[in-house]
Amino acid sequence: MTRHEPGQLMKKGMSREAITAELNKARDEDVGWISGQSWGLVYHAGEDVDEIIREAFQLFAHGNGLDPRAFPSLKKFETEVVAKTATLLNGGSDAVGTMTSGGSESLLMAVKSSRDQARDLRPHIKEPEMIIPQSAHPALDKAAHYLGVKTVRTPLGSDYRADLDAVRKAINENTILLVGSAPAYPHGVVDPIEGLGELALEKRINLHVDACLGGFVLPFLERLGYQVPVFDFRVPGVTSMSADLHKYGYSAKGASAIIYRNPDQRRYQFFVVTDWPGGLFGSSTVTGTRPGGPIAAAWAVLNYLGEEGYTRLAKEVMETTRVLQEGIISTGKLEILGDPVMSVFSVASSYIDIYALADTMAEKGWQLGRQQNPPALHLIVTPPHTRIRNTFLADLQDSLHRVEGSDPEACEGIAAMYAMMGTMCHQTDLKQFAIDYLDKTYQLEDKKSSKR
Numbered sequence: 001m002t003r004h005e006p007g008q009l010m011k012k013g014m015s016r017e018a019i020t021a022e023l024n025k026a027r028d029e030d031v032g033w034i035s036g037q038s039w040g041l042v043y044h045a046g047e048d049v050d051e052i053i054r055e056a057f058q059l060f061a062h063g064n065g066l067d068p069r070a071f072p073s074l075k076k077f078e079t080e081v082v083a084k085t086a087t088l089l090n091g092g093s094d095a096v097g098t099m100t101s102g103g104s105e106s107l108l109m110a111v112k113s114s115r116d117q118a119r120d121l122r123p124h125i126k127e128p129e130m131i132i133p134q135s136a137h138p139a140l141d142k143a144a145h146y147l148g149v150k151t152v153r154t155p156l157g158s159d160y161r162a163d164l165d166a167v168r169k170a171i172n173e174n175t176i177l178l179v180g181s182a183p184a185y186p187h188g189v190v191d192p193i194e195g196l197g198e199l200a201l202e203k204r205i206n207l208h209v210d211a212c213l214g215g216f217v218l219p220f221l222e223r224l225g226y227q228v229p230v231f232d233f234r235v236p237g238v239t240s241m242s243a244d245l246h247k248y249g250y251s252a253k254g255a256s257a258i259i260y261r262n263p264d265q266r267r268y269q270f271f272v273v274t275d276w277p278g279g280l281f282g283s284s285t286v287t288g289t290r291p292g293g294p295i296a297a298a299w300a301v302l303n304y305l306g307e308e309g310y311t312r313l314a315k316e317v318m319e320t321t322r323v324l325q326e327g328i329i330s331t332g333k334l335e336i337l338g339d340p341v342m343s344v345f346s347v348a349s350s351y352i353d354i355y356a357l358a359d360t361m362a363e364k365g366w367q368l369g370r371q372q373n374p375p376a377l378h379l380i381v382t383p384p385h386t387r388i389r390n391t392f393l394a395d396l397q398d399s400l401h402r403v404e405g406s407d408p409e410a411c412e413g414i415a416a417m418y419a420m421m422g423t424m425c426h427q428t429d430l431k432q433f434a435i436d437y438l439d440k441t442y443q444l445e446d447k448k449s450s451k452r
C-alpha cells in the first residue's frame with residue numbers, strides 16, 4: 001500500500017473497514033469524556049441518550065434546514081424545540097426564536113437583532129454600544145466585533161456578579177443592549193437579572209440574558225426546590241435569551257436556541273436579498289445550509305428526556321456538585337469563588353499555585369479549565385462525574401500534597417488562555433501568542449513537523 005498523504009486525496013478510496021478503524025483510532029486520542037475526565041466541552045447523559053442522538057443523525061445527516069418547504073420535518077422539529085425552550089424560560093405566548101449552531105451564534109443573533117432594531121427605531125445612534133459584565137462570554141465580544149458594535153465591559157462586585165451601579169454609569173445615549181448571564185461561565189454565579197431588567201426598562205434598551213449554560217438546568221432546580229434567583233422572561237425588562245441544547249440540553253453539538261420575548265425583534269435577525277438571479281434569498285440565521293442532524297437530535301433528546309429526565313439529571317448533577325465542593329473545601333487549602341447556583345464553579349487557593357495543581361491533576365488525566373483574574377480552576381459537573389467523584393477527590397488530595405510549598409502568586413496577573421492552552425506564565429504579547437497558537441494548531445501534522 002502506498003503511503004497515506006494526508007494533504008491529498010487518495011488515488012483509490014480506502015475500504016470501509018479501514019475508515020472505521022482510523023476513525024476509532026483517532027477518537028481514542030481524545031479526552032475521555034465518557035469517563036468524566038473533562039470538566040466542560042461534552043455533556044453526556046448516558047448511552048441511551050447517545051443512541052437517540054445517533055439515530056437522529058443517521059436519519060437527518062443530509063437534511064437541510066435552509067428550506068422549510070423542502071424539509072417540513074426540520075421546520076417542525078425546530079419550531080417545537082424553540083417553543084419548548086421558550087416555555088421553560090417563561091417566555092409567554094408571544095415568544096419566538098430560532099435554533100442556531102451554538103451559543104456563539106445565538107449571541108451573535110441577539111446582538112444583530114438589537115443593532116438592526118436600533119438602526120431602524122433609533123437612527124440617531126451612529127455608534128451603538130453594548131454593556132457586558134467582565135464575566136460575560138467572549139462570544140459577545142466576537143459578535144460586537146463582527147457587527148461593528150462597541151463593547152463596554154463593566155466590573156464585577158465582590159460576589160463576582162455584575163455590579164449594577166457600574167452598569168448604570170456605563171449607559172449613555174448610544175447604548176442599545178445590556179447583557180446578564182444565568183449563570184456566567186467563569187464562576188457559575190447568576191447576575192442580578194431583576195436589577196438589570198429595571199435598568200433596561202427605565203432606559204428603554206434591550207436586555208439579553210445569556211442562559212447558554214443554565215437554560216436547561218435552572219428551571220429544573222426551581223422545580224426541585226433549590227434557591228434560584230429569577231433569571232428569565234418573568235423579569236419584565238428581559239428582551240431575549242439564549243440556551244444551549246448542546247450543553248445541559250444534553251443533545252449533540254451544533255444546537256442552541258435564541259428566544260425573543262416579542263416577534264418584532266426576531267424580524268431584525270432575518271436576512272433577505274431580493275434581486276439575486278438565484279431567486280429571492282431569505283436566511284434566518286448566520287449559516288446558509290443548516291445541518292439537519294443537530295436539529296433533529298435536539299428535538300429527539302428533548303422529547304426523550306422530558307421534564308422527568310431533565311429533573312432527574314439536574315438532581316444527580318447537583319448532588320455530585322455538592323460532594324465535590326465539600327471535598328474541595330475540606331482540603332483546607334482551596335476555596336470556591338462566589339456563590340455558584342448550579343453545577344458550574346471555580347476553585348482558587350491562597351496557599352498553593354493553582355496552576356501547578358492543574359498541571360499535577362493533568363498528569364493524572366484530569367483536564368480542568370484554567371482561569372485568570374483571579375487564577376482559578378474551572379469545573380462543569382455532568383452525569384459522568386458521579387461515578388468518578390471519589391477518585392477525583394483522592395487525586396486532588398494527592399496533587400495538593402505534591403504542590404505543597406508552591407507559590408500562590410506564581411502566575412498572578414498572567415493569563416491562562418481560555419479553554420485552549422493551559423498555563424502561560426511569563427508571556428508578554430498575549431494576543432500575538434494566541435494568534436500564533438491558532439495559526440500553528442490548524443496545520444497538517446506533517447507540515448508542522450517538517451517546518452520545525
Ligand SMILES: *Cc1c(COP(=O)(O)O)cnc(C)c1O
Pocket residue numbers: 101102103104105107137139181183184185210211212213244256
Ligand atoms: C458556552 C457558552 C457560550 C458559547 O457557546 P458555544 O456553544 O460555545 O458557542 C456563551 N455563553 C455561555 C454562558 C456559555 O457557557
